Amino acid sequence: MAGWQGSNSSVSSNETDLTIGFTSSAIAVFLFGTNFVPVKKFDTGDGMFFQWILCTAIWIVSLIVNLIQNCPRFWPLAMVGGFLWATGNVTVVPIVKTIGLGLGLLIWASFNLLTGWASSRFGWFGIDPEVVEKPVLNYVGAGLSVLSTILFLFVKTDIQSSSSSSESTPLLREHSINTSERRNEIRNDVSWVDNFSPVGKRIIGCSLAVIAGILYGSSFVPVLYIKDHGRRNGTTYTGASQFDLDYVFAHFSGIFLTSTIYFLIYCAIMKNHPKVYPEAIIPGFVSGILWALANCCWFLANRYLSAVVSFPIITAGLKNYFLLSIAFCIILAGSLSTAFSKV
Template identity: 60%
Template sequence: MSSNSSNLAVGYAASCVAILLFGSNFIPLKKYDTGDGMFLQWVLCAAVWLVGLLVNLLLHCPKFWPFAMLGGCIWATGNIAVVPIIKTIGLGLGILIWGSFNALTGWASSRFGWFGMEAEEVSSPLLNYIRAGLAVVSAFLFLFIKSEIPSTACSADTTPLMSKPVVSQTQDPCSWVDRLPTAHRRPVGCSLAVASGILYGSTFVPVIYIKDHSRRNDSMYAGASEYDLDYVFAHVSGIFLTSTIYFLAYCAAMRNSPKLYPEAVLPGFLSGVLWAVATCCWFVANHSLSAVVSFPIITTGPGFVAAMWGVFMFKEMQGLQNHVLLGLAFCTILAGVLCTAFSKV
């Protein structure tokens, strides 16, 4: 097997693992009350950092580039909205929407060389552009899918996936998200999903920028590693630092009385581990396939997995119209993924 074929095989295998884990990593949290998500964000990011530290040790501690932390800061900012998104429009639809905008942002920045990066070339530009157009179509279809979400966390199904949840009697169990009027929940959830998707799509920009400038002798990044996984620890360090700052600011805003949900700690930690492993696979896929190919595949694939969870386990999407729209969107995604794959051949 040639070196190129081997790289493609590794890249697509890593993409498949990333898709499965990204589409499932919030499942352990689905039936736990997580409030406004600020405490959960910090727990999840702590788990992400620990996995990144382990990977860094296995790689024998490659050079740490602080600029790569910026990508983690961007991701953590977008991730703040995850709990409100899931509570307002559901797990499946939320991942579908933010995945589509994630794919478009990541693809465009890599393909056209935004933010100081070098524009990436593919063997079949036309197929790559068709794939981007299909991503726009699928994102448009997702916005018309309606999800069945309880109006408040207080009335939601409380049968958890790991143990019986207990809400502290010393704090109000309902967050600002739970108090949103029914008419406002969908617009708020969709808007947050779009914003998170755009931020997620920018998370690899610093790493790609460093790699692109590592080949320039006049750059401060000259000689930097070409292997994407070498930047994972800096990336997750940015995630943990930013989430800690946000959580401390949240505690200050709450006058040192933050809403903590102890029953969400273990599920949140598990969710963070799954996400971190998926991200490591994504770094591998970026190296083997290039970001312009891996981004559209990994950002849209998890939506299919999450939607299956939403349809068959959590019953978030019901009705013939929703299922027809979902089917059309999936066909669009599949066609786009195939275009992306063949554009690299």
């Protein structure tokens, strides 16, 4: 009887973990898919000021989470993950300007998925390899998730040319669009990538997208490393928390610190005349809050599903929704195959 009760309790606990994990993944996918909606109609320029506002909001959310978690021990190594993410994030604007959001997202999401999944599955960078009951099913799931991204090549991107219609003009710019000062500002707002040929832009954009994807996919590795070594005796991290949200503050602090350093370097390069867009402050702050909540859910998904399962599920969902009806079956099959390979 005791054995039966123990088995029944184990099954119940596993079902609860799966429920929390899949729910967290679904919320993460939704928030990641909508976090840039608040800034869609506002000019963010070269993106450096916007990313700093975004990262400021991210850090504030982590501070609240840290207080809710009763201020768990701060592990500086977890900040490295924030550094990796923030470094990848500063490449987004050049990527969009060179190859567009559609192709850029396809490339960096694919490499994000592969890096995060493979590092967890095979134990790269000193973390413990994840053991799955059905490895073939796990490989099929990851493969199908990558395959589904190819379908999004056909999604029309929302990149706008300089001759865009007034219907797509940011609302706050319409009041001053006829002033000569504003026209000169717009005309002088040229990115460094604009000086390259179309072929050069494509090479730069694709290369940056690959780098961004690898950096995004590696951002959870420091936390996983601390957790894995926390279960061992005689290591620096012995006894470290096994609950992923306890590392949010350190991870997000790395994001904020790195973005601040990059912004200061940018200000120095611009000779203390950075391109600041005040109308993007509140939308950027809201966007940062949504992203932070999404990433907190991803931390929870890593905890209750493991990274080898959560990465294919969440990154496969980080796509444009226009072809959802076509890609749904493949994404669902890939996600379920990956998830049930662990059961």
